[in-house]
Amino acid sequence: MNKKLYALTAIFSEPNDIIRAAEKVSSSGYKNFDVNTPYPVHGMDPAMKLKPSKLGYFTITIGLFFASLFTYFIYWVQTLDYGQVIGGKPMFAWPTYVPILFEVAILTGAVLTVKIMIGFFFKFPNNSHPIHDSEYAKITSSDGFGILIESDDPKFDEDEINSMFAELGSKKINKIYFDESEINHKNNPFDYRFIIGLFIIAGITSATVYFNMNVLMYMTPFNWMAEQERGDVFESSDYASFSKLGMTMREPVEGTVARGFMPYTFGKFEKEEAGKALVNPYAADSTNLELGKRKFLTYCSSCHGDNGLGKSRLKGLYPPGPDLTMDLYKGYNDGILYHIITKGGAIMPAHESQITRKERWAIVNYIRIIQNNITAVEEEDTDTEDDDMWGDDEDSEDSDDDMWGDEGDEEDE
Amino acid sequence: MNTKEIISNYTRKEFPESIGKYGNIFLIIGALLSILAFFVDSERATYSSLIGFMFLISIGMGAMFFIALEYITGVVWSVPFRRITEFMTNLLWIAPIFAIPTLLNILYGGHMYHWVHPGEDVILLAKSAYLNEAWFVVRTASILIIVFIFKLYMISNSRKQDTDKDQKYTKRNIIASAPFLAVFAFGISIIAIDFMMSLEPHWFSTIYGVYYFAGTFTASIAVLTLFSVTLNEKGLLIDGITTDHYYSLGGFMFAFTTFWMYIAFSQFMLIWYANMPEETFWFIPRLEGAWGFATLSLLFIKFIIPFGLLINRNSKINPKRLKLASYWLIAAHFYDLYWLIYPTYSKQLSEHGNNFSIFNFWMEISIAVLIIGIILTVMKSSAKNVNLVPVGDPKLERGLNFHI
Numbered sequence A: 001m002n003k004k005l006y007a008l009t010a011i012f013s014e015p016n017d018i019i020r021a022a023e024k025v026s027s028s029g030y031k032n033f034d035v036n037t038p039y040p041v042h043g044m045d046p047a048m049k050l051k052p053s054k055l056g057y058f059t060i061t062i063g064l065f066f067a068s069l070f071t072y073f074i075y076w077v078q079t080l081d082y083g084q085v086i087g088g089k090p091m092f093a094w095p096t097y098v099p100i101l102f103e104v105a106i107l108t109g110a111v112l113t114v115k116i117m118i119g120f121f122f123k124f125p126n127n128s129h130p131i132h133d134s135e136y137a138k139i140t141s142s143d144g145f146g147i148l149i150e151s152d153d154p155k156f157d158e159d160e161i162n163s164m165f166a167e168l169g170s171k172k173i174n175k176i177y178f179d180e181s182e183i184n185h186k187n188n189p190f191d192y193r194f195i196i197g198l199f200i201i202a203g204i205t206s207a208t209v210y211f212n213m214n215v216l217m218y219m220t221p222f223n224w225m226a227e228q229e230r231g232d233v234f235e236s237s238d239y240a241s242f243s244k245l246g247m248t249m250r251e252p253v254e255g256t257v258a259r260g261f262m263p264y265t266f267g268k269f270e271k272e273e274a275g276k277a278l279v280n281p282y283a284a285d286s287t288n289l290e291l292g293k294r295k296f297l298t299y300c301s302s303c304h305g306d307n308g309l310g311k312s313r314l315k316g317l318y319p320p321g322p323d324l325t326m327d328l329y330k331g332y333n334d335g336i337l338y339h340i341i342t343k344g345g346a347i348m349p350a351h352e353s354q355i356t357r358k359e360r361w362a363i364v365n366y367i368r369i370i371q372n373n374i375t376a377v378e379e380e381d382t383d384t385e386d387d388d389m390w391g392d393d394e395d396s397e398d399s400d401d402d403m404w405g406d407e408g409d410e411e412d413e
Numbered sequence B: 001m002n003t004k005e006i007i008s009n010y011t012r013k014e015f016p017e018s019i020g021k022y023g024n025i026f027l028i029i030g031a032l033l034s035i036l037a038f039f040v041d042s043e044r045a046t047y048s049s050l051i052g053f054m055f056l057i058s059i060g061m062g063a064m065f066f067i068a069l070e071y072i073t074g075v076v077w078s079v080p081f082r083r084i085t086e087f088m089t090n091l092l093w094i095a096p097i098f099a100i101p102t103l104l105n106i107l108y109g110g111h112m113y114h115w116v117h118p119g120e121d122v123i124l125l126a127k128s129a130y131l132n133e134a135w136f137v138v139r140t141a142s143i144l145i146i147v148f149i150f151k152l153y154m155i156s157n158s159r160k161q162d163t164d165k166d167q168k169y170t171k172r173n174i175i176a177s178a179p180f181l182a183v184f185a186f187g188i189s190i191i192a193i194d195f196m197m198s199l200e201p202h203w204f205s206t207i208y209g210v211y212y213f214a215g216t217f218t219a220s221i222a223v224l225t226l227f228s229v230t231l232n233e234k235g236l237l238i239d240g241i242t243t244d245h246y247y248s249l250g251g252f253m254f255a256f257t258t259f260w261m262y263i264a265f266s267q268f269m270l271i272w273y274a275n276m277p278e279e280t281f282w283f284i285p286r287l288e289g290a291w292g293f294a295t296l297s298l299l300f301i302k303f304i305i306p307f308g309l310l311i312n313r314n315s316k317i318n319p320k321r322l323k324l325a326s327y328w329l330i331a332a333h334f335y336d337l338y339w340l341i342y343p344t345y346s347k348q349l350s351e352h353g354n355n356f357s358i359f360n361f362w363m364e365i366s367i368a369v370l371i372i373g374i375i376l377t378v379m380k381s382s383a384k385n386v387n388l389v390p391v392g393d394p395k396l397e398r399g400l401n402f403h404i
Helices: A015-027 A055-081 A092-122 A134-142 A160-166 A192-218 A271-277 A286-304 A325-330 A335-344 A359-371 A372-381 A393-405 B003-007 B017-040 B040-075 B079-089 B091-107 B122-127 B133-164 B168-199 B207-231 B243-274 B289-309 B313-317 B319-351 B358-382 B398-399
Strands: A003-012 A031-038 A145-150 A171-178
Touching: A003 A015, A003 A134, A003 A160, A015 A145, A015 A160, A015 B091, A031 A134, A031 B091, A055 A092, A092 A145, A092 B243, A134 A145, A134 A171, A134 B017, A145 A335, A271 A335, A286 A359, A335 A359, A335 B017, A359 B313, A372 B040, B003 B398, B017 B040, B017 B358, B040 B079, B040 B091, B040 B133, B040 B207, B040 B319, B040 B358, B079 B091, B079 B133, B079 B207, B079 B243, B079 B358, B091 B133, B091 B358, B133 B168, B168 B319, B207 B243, B207 B319, B243 B289, B243 B313, B289 B319, B313 B319, B319 B358
Parallel strands: none
Antiparallel strands: A003 A145, A003 A171, A031 A145
16 A cells, blocks of 8 residues: 555633634644534634635526526526416416526526536545545534644654644644545446446445335325226226227217217318308398407407508517408408418418318408408507507407497598 | 633723714714605605615614523623623614504505505405504514513513622523514514515515514625724723634624525515416516616625625634624615615506616615714713723623633
């Protein structure tokens, strides 16, 4: 064993002595020395002439960095990726994020500071230090106050240090030796023992998890959560052994039509065919138009505007819908409009699943009314141009009046 | 010289003359302007005297709280400054004078608090068991009287200790501190709720008392820091006060600046999130129009700037920056009280068809000047014939040997 001198150590029994010793050692010009005490001793920093720690700047930088990253992440999730209006709040509702961001800053700052300390200063995965397993470490971690001067200090001189320690009144002056190969040992991550150890840990973890989740939870008295024993009953989510497809319920025969329901047979791009085949079965009477208006304001107006003029309220979050009063759309017959609502347009999503057939035809009727009243609507629309993004009810009330063709009325506004 | 000799060789020093001189100047100017304000616009002057009352209660009650805290927790580092804290409690004698305009307004049926005229208002009628004129005056008076009893008892104990250095006075004060802290907790919440929250009697916030307490303690620690650092720089206190003591004062200011923000934000966020009309209507006038800028600047004045001023370790031990932060926090507390009271006043004015006049801001400035004058004069006059350091306190030696 190649033993090398690490340091000279001295043990004191009083906290005041260790402060005096630290003052003496630091003022004698030693640089590589350290103090080990069982608990933090007040006044040690100035005695050792330690500079104020810069750790705080480091931690706050990490914390603020991750907090801003998370701010962007929340912004991205809540507005760009999957914007949702929750509780009538703006999409980016910053006050609610403040506690979260604060805690993110604390968590990342603290955890990363410790991790970097372990990796950078403790040279992980190396985990040895010369004072480990020495008498000195045992005493200073229970009831003694120790000081050590390392042998690589430029002023290191054994006799001088011994006499200084004796002069300071130390009872125990010792030397610490260390094994160089042990301290500077580089751990090999591909060492077979390490690999086997990893496998053993993985095995134990998996076995424990499997046992807990699949065995223990089904044993009395841990089986509160489990399904009760019901004999030979098929679980709804199980595969059925008796069916060819493995399903307990079978798919209907291809081409089956539900009673009283005609399927819509036109594909997305069969607009012209739909236009020829479909006839509007509903007359534009007042109840039908009332329904159409209500559904239009619910489903269409967000992109096409309250009056169908393409004034989207989404402020660029989704491309605005086109002006429905353009000649192109006036030229479409009812069937084509119905088809577009059902199957969607270029970027317009299909509304087959959320609007019933009757309502779709009612919307078509309502769009016709809008198209025939452009002038009235347009004038009114310029009046209310600066309205806030959610439009306002007055506006739609008025367009209601216009809808009946009473074009003289809107000047009152 | 070791600490024991320093304490036994202590000789009393006077407060600097300049404090009394400036105090008198500020006092006279402030008093004249404030009295003038009552002739120009008595309603607004009443509101500004309310700020003055709440501010002086802050400093005085905060100082009492700090003394009680010191006794009950056995703190040693603040013992060398305890006399300054004791002088600050004398501001409680002056504070009731500032409450007189408000109380007169209530008793003579003024429009400052609408619960004085509940009319047909169901909510105000339901609250009238608590919010009525007689009970209001009784509450205020009894809180102040109880606090005065504790103040006189605890401070006379501390004074007597200077001569005979007996430990029994410390023990007595420790016993008195515990009930005082309970009185303080109730008293300061009740004063905050009565005088400020009931300006808007339909509104309620359960955290309001804590909010006011956070500002109170920040401001009184700032006054304590300002006087301690100034006197110590002139060598008027005692040898042995180090940067570690400064650091503790600075740390307290920093901690309570953050605590104030925590409480203020909690109050805001819960109301904002719940979005209930009976709660949000207090914030709406504060967030709209010009008051919106006032609210935003409150965030900077009361939190971001002092936080930046005090976050660094060096700034907590550097006397210059510590004094700057104290001045700032004192002014910030004044501004905080202004923000609590004035938007309500402005709203009430606009309900009666009048506009809030920005040109009469000199009324609030005059109250601020008067308060500065009062603080300086009271400190100066209460320091007469009293040791500036509690030399008889058995904890003083450990207090001077304090290390972080």
